[in-house]
Every structure is written in structure tokens, then in C-alpha cells.
Amino acid sequence: MAGRHSRSLTGSKVRQMHRHANLRPNMDRLWSTLARSAEIGTTARGGLRRLALTAEDGEVRRVFQRWCEEAGCQLTVDGIGNMFAVRPGQEADGKVVLVGSHLDTQIKGGRFDGILGVLAGLEVIRTLNDHxxxxxxxxxxxxxxxxxGARFEPPMIGSAIFTGDKSLDFALSRTDKDGITLGAALDAISFRGTGGLRPDQCDSLFELHIEQGPRLDAAKIQLGVVTGAFAVRGFVVEVIGETGHVGPTPMPDRHNALVGAAHVTLAIEEIGWELHPTGGKSTTMRLVAEPNLLGILPDRVEMTCDMRHPDxxxxxxxxERFIARLPELEAKSRCKIxxxxxxxxGGMxxxxxxxxLVRGAAEALGYTHMDMLTEAGHDAMHxxxxxxxxxxxxxxxxxxSHNELENVTLADIEPGVNVLLQAVLARAA
Ligand SMILES: [Zn+2]
Known part of the structure; x- marks a missing residue:
């Protein structure tokens, strides 16, 4: 079946793609590699809990390292623990074609989010070796x-160190909920390296990922050609009230931070519905109340919020509209916000x-595809x-997605993996 968005390829691209056009990855091998990964950090409902730099992350990293070394790659690890398994090219100083994603998961994560992109990259290398x-x-x-970012905030910090958008000192000093720094966690699993790659040593990045949304599955389209990313703003809102006894304190005298948080949540939700007709979202995703105990009015709530839109x-x-509403929300809740x-x-x-190259490979292989933007955050955006x-x-x-029941079939991922292989070859061959 022809793709939805036909576009002619330049002559050189056609030649590059045709040279290895019949090359196919070994999907059964990829599937068993994914199954092996799913044994590390397995949850009761069949998902994964493999938070960054935990013992489980350390275990999957060591398994991945062994696979890469068996495939003849040289592993180099940078100061934030990003792992780069390099298969040399003919040009000794040639720029590196990067392919990959992440092996860490959410607290109640699935078996494919991120993992597919890394292990499909490994399958690309194994396929090149086979032939x-x-x-x-x-x-x-x-x-x-x-x-x-389920253990250390912010998310996608590894790629932000690679690009230089964040400093290594900042990243290593992030703490988890138990006060363990990211640097100490890296040392605990022995993945603080001194090597790695820099952007100026690289040619491109191709990231294969499950959509994490329903559009492709609902339309029975075989793959998404991701042309760009939603713009994302994340921010923390602090609501400051005052403690008091929940019994005798008269209603007019209360400064209940949870009431302020409720007003903030509703305002964020209303903005989400305003953005909805043009594809946007607005979310309150986390709330921490203090002291969060019986009998006492909470005096502080910290909330984490997120707004997303294509534009x-x-x-x-x-x-800006949310900020303009803060005085009204403060007045309603008698709290400071x-x-x-x-x-x-994102937004690029x-x-x-x-x-x-991705679209051209999908066309050449005869897959149905559609252009789309990513609404989720990915390292590719940094x-x-x-x-x-x-x-x-x-x-x-x-x-x-971000759910233990997250699922794909071999047939779901085969077109994407084939296109990944062809796109990588089009750059590297
Ligand atoms: Zn992911």
C-alpha cells in the first residue's frame, strides 16, 4: 500500500536505499532481546519498574553492554552514564550515526517505552554484522x-548533558526522594564514565519509539514519521497557607494550602480545555502536601504542572493566562501562590x-505512514x-503507555524497525 504522503527522493538517496534495500532485521532475535529486558525489574502485572540508576537499571545496563560487546561494538560511557556502543565505520574519523533511546522506565512502566529504541538499534548493528x-x-x-525523570528530576537529563544544555555538576547533584544524589547512584552501579561522545562527533540521531498515544493504532497506520515536537512548559507551583486545628479554627480564619491547590488544579484544567480544540493539553501531575496529617490544616503544597501545544x-x-489568574486564586483560597x-x-x-530519509524508507518499503508531532518528551528533542x-x-x-499493560506485537514494530535500519543505512552506508 502506498504511503499517505508521497514525496520523491533525490537520486542519490534512492541509490543509497536500493543498495541494501533487501536487508531485513532479524525480528525474532529482537523480540527475544526485548523479552530478556522484560525480565529485569518485572512487576506483578507484567510491566517494568526500572528506575534510573537503581540496581535493576545497573543489571539491564550490564546485559546491554555484554550484547554490544558481543556485537563487536566499543562501549564508551560519559560522566552522566550515557552509554554509546560504537560500531566503527570505514572512515576512521567519520561522524557517528546515533540510534537509540532509553532503558530506564517509569515506576509503573511498560516493556517497550524507550527500550524498543535501544534494542532496535542493537538489532540494526547485529543485522549489519550478519551481512x-x-x-x-x-x-x-x-x-x-x-x-x-521518575527518580531524578528533571527528565531527559542524560541527553541535556550530551548537548551541554545542562551542566554535569547540576545533574550529578540532583537527589531522589531518599536524598541520594544522582552522582552517588551512578557510582553505586559503576556507570560514571569518562568517555562518551560529543554532538560535534555525531552525524545524526534516529530514535524509534512507541507512539504512546492512540492515533496510529486506531487508524491502523503502520508507522509515524515524526516531523517535530510539541512545545512543553513544566513548572512548579507552591501554595503557602498556615497550619491550624481542623476543629476549632473558624472557616473564615483558615489558610488551607490544599484549598489553594484545588483552585490551581481547576484553573490548570480549564486552560487545558481551552487548548483542547487546537490539540493542546494542560495538566497538574503531582501534588505534595505538608504536613499531610490528620487534624491539622496543611500549610504548604507543592504542585508540578505541565502545558503542551504544537505552537x-x-x-x-x-x-501567561495562568499567571494572570494567580491573584484571583489567592483571594479565593486565602493562600499565597x-x-x-x-x-x-520541544516546539521544534x-x-x-x-x-x-525516514519517510523515503517508509515509501520504498510500501508501509502506510503519517506525519505527526511527538506530544511526549524524548531525548531526541534535546x-x-x-x-x-x-x-x-x-x-x-x-x-x-506509562502503564504496566503497555503492549505492542511483533507485527506492530516490524515496519518501524525496517525503516530505522534503512534510514541509518542511508546516512552511514
Ligand atoms: Zn520513552
């Missing part, structure tokens, strides 16, 4: 550290040429500001 293909440029599989300007305006500096990422288009980057989405069952 004795020497590439002009080196190809490396990357496992980014702490993509999920940078629209998401910025939405945040402070907005703390957050983070922003991926590289036209590399996206074109990297895209520094290196030509593209992403490929595979369908996932019901769009379910």
Missing part, C-alpha cells in the same frame, strides 16, 4: 541516562533531510537543537 556490511560512517547505539506561542500565552521556575523543551521541527534528528513512531496497543 558483513561495512558502513562508511560509524554507527552507535545510545542508552540515555534518566530519560523518565510555542500558544503554550506561552496559556502560561508562588510560581517557581520550571523547564521548557526535526531535520528535514533526516525526516525525509538532541534536535544540536544534531540533525528524526524519530519514528510505531503503533502501540490502545495508545497505552
Amino acid at each position: 558483513g556490511i561495512e558502513t562508511r560512517l560509524p554507527v552507535a547505539v545510545v542508552n540515555w541516562t534518566n530519560e523518565e 510555542n506561542a500558544v503554550v506561552s500565552q496559556a502560561l 508562588r510560581l517557581h521556575e520550571g523547564w521548557s523543551y 521541527a526535526f531535520d528535514r533531510d533526516r525526516v525525509g 538532541v534536535a537543537n544540536h544534531l540533525p534528528t528524526a524519530m519514528i513512531f510505531t503503533p502501540c496497543e490502545g495508545g497505552l
Whole structure:
């Protein structure tokens, strides 16, 4: 079946793609590699709990390292624990074609989010080995550290160190809920390295990922050509009230921080519905109340919120509208509400040429595909500001992700893995 978005390829790209056009990955091998990964950090409901830099993460890293070394790759690890398994190319100083994603998971995560992108990268290298293909440029599989941010905030910190967007000192000093620093956690699993790669040593990044949304599965389209990313603003809201006895304190005298948090939550939700017709979202995703005990009015709530939209300007305006409502929310709740500096990422288009290679491979292989933006955060979004980057989405069952029941079939992922192999070859061969 022809793809939805036909675009002609340049002559040289056609030649590059045709040279190894019949090359296919070994999907059964990839499937058993995914199954082995799913044995590390397995949850009762069949998902994964493999938080960044825990013993489970250390175990999967060592298994991945062994697989890469068996495939003849040289592993180099940087100061934040990003793992780069490099398969040399004919050009000794050739820039590296990166392919990969992350092996860490959410607290109740699935078996494929991130993991598919790393292990499909390994399968690309194994396939090149099977057929004795020497590439002009080196190809490396990357496992980014702490993509999920489920243990250390912010998320995607490994790729932000690679790009230089965040300092290593900042990253290593992040703490988890038990006060353990990221640096100490890296040392505990022996993955603080001194090597790694820099963006100026790399040619491109291709990240294959499950969609984590329902569109491809619902439309029965075989893969998504990701052309860019939603703009994301994350921020922390602090609500400050005053403690008091929940019995005798008269209603007019209360400064209950949870009431302030409720008003903030509803305001954030209303903005989400305002953004909804143009595809946007607005979410309160975390709330920590203090002292959070019986009999006492809470005096402090910290909330983490997130706004997303395809258009940078629209998401910025939405945040401004929220800020403009703060005095009203303070008056309603009789609490102080402070907005703390957050983070922003996304809002960019991926590289036209590399996206074109992905689309061209999908066309050449006869897969149905659609252009789409990523609404979830991915390391590719940090990297895209520094290196030509593209992403490929595979369908996932019901769009379910960040859930132990997240699922794909071999048939769901085969088109994406084939396209990944062809896109990597188009750059590296
Ligand atoms: Zn992911």
C-alpha cells in the first residue's frame, strides 16, 4: 500500500536505499532481546519498574553492554552514564550515526517505552554484522541516562548533558526522594564514565519509539514519521497557607494550602480545555502536601504542572493566562501562590533531510505512514537543537503507555524497525 504522503527522493538517496534495500532485521532475535529486558525489574502485572540508576537499571545496563560487546561494538560511557556502543565505520574519523533511546522506565512502566529504541538499534548493528556490511560512517547505539525523570528530576537529563544544555555538576547533584544524589547512584552501579561522545562527533540521531498515544493504532497506520515536537512548559507551583486545628479554627480564619491547590488544579484544567480544540493539553501531575496529617490544616503544597501545544506561542500565552489568574486564586483560597521556575523543551521541527530519509524508507518499503508531532518528551528533542534528528513512531496497543499493560506485537514494530535500519543505512552506508 502506498504511503499517505508521497514525496520523491533525490537520486542519490534512492541509490543509497536500493543498495541494501533487501536487508531485513532479524525480528525474532529482537523480540527475544526485548523479552530478556522484560525480565529485569518485572512487576506483578507484567510491566517494568526500572528506575534510573537503581540496581535493576545497573543489571539491564550490564546485559546491554555484554550484547554490544558481543556485537563487536566499543562501549564508551560519559560522566552522566550515557552509554554509546560504537560500531566503527570505514572512515576512521567519520561522524557517528546515533540510534537509540532509553532503558530506564517509569515506576509503573511498560516493556517497550524507550527500550524498543535501544534494542532496535542493537538489532540494526547485529543485522549489519550478519551481512558483513561495512558502513562508511560509524554507527552507535545510545542508552540515555534518566530519560523518565521518575527518580531524578528533571527528565531527559542524560541527553541535556550530551548537548551541554545542562551542566554535569547540576545533574550529578540532583537527589531522589531518599536524598541520594544522582552522582552517588551512578557510582553505586559503576556507570560514571569518562568517555562518551560529543554532538560535534555525531552525524545524526534516529530514535524509534512507541507512539504512546492512540492515533496510529486506531487508524491502523503502520508507522509515524515524526516531523517535530510539541512545545512543553513544566513548572512548579507552591501554595503557602498556615497550619491550624481542623476543629476549632473558624472557616473564615483558615489558610488551607490544599484549598489553594484545588483552585490551581481547576484553573490548570480549564486552560487545558481551552487548548483542547487546537490539540493542546494542560495538566497538574503531582501534588505534595505538608504536613499531610490528620487534624491539622496543611500549610504548604507543592504542585508540578505541565502545558503542551504544537505552537510555542500558544503554550506561552496559556502560561501567561495562568499567571494572570494567580491573584484571583489567592483571594479565593486565602493562600499565597508562588510560581517557581520550571523547564521548557520541544516546539521544534526535526531535520528535514533526516525526516525525509525516514519517510523515503517508509515509501520504498510500501508501509502506510503519517506525519505527526511527538506530544511526549524524548531525548531526541534535546538532541534536535544540536544534531540533525528524526524519530519514528510505531503503533502501540490502545495508545497505552506509562502503564504496566503497555503492549505492542511483533507485527506492530516490524515496519518501524525496517525503516530505522534503512534510514541509518542511508546516512552511514
Ligand atoms: Zn520513552
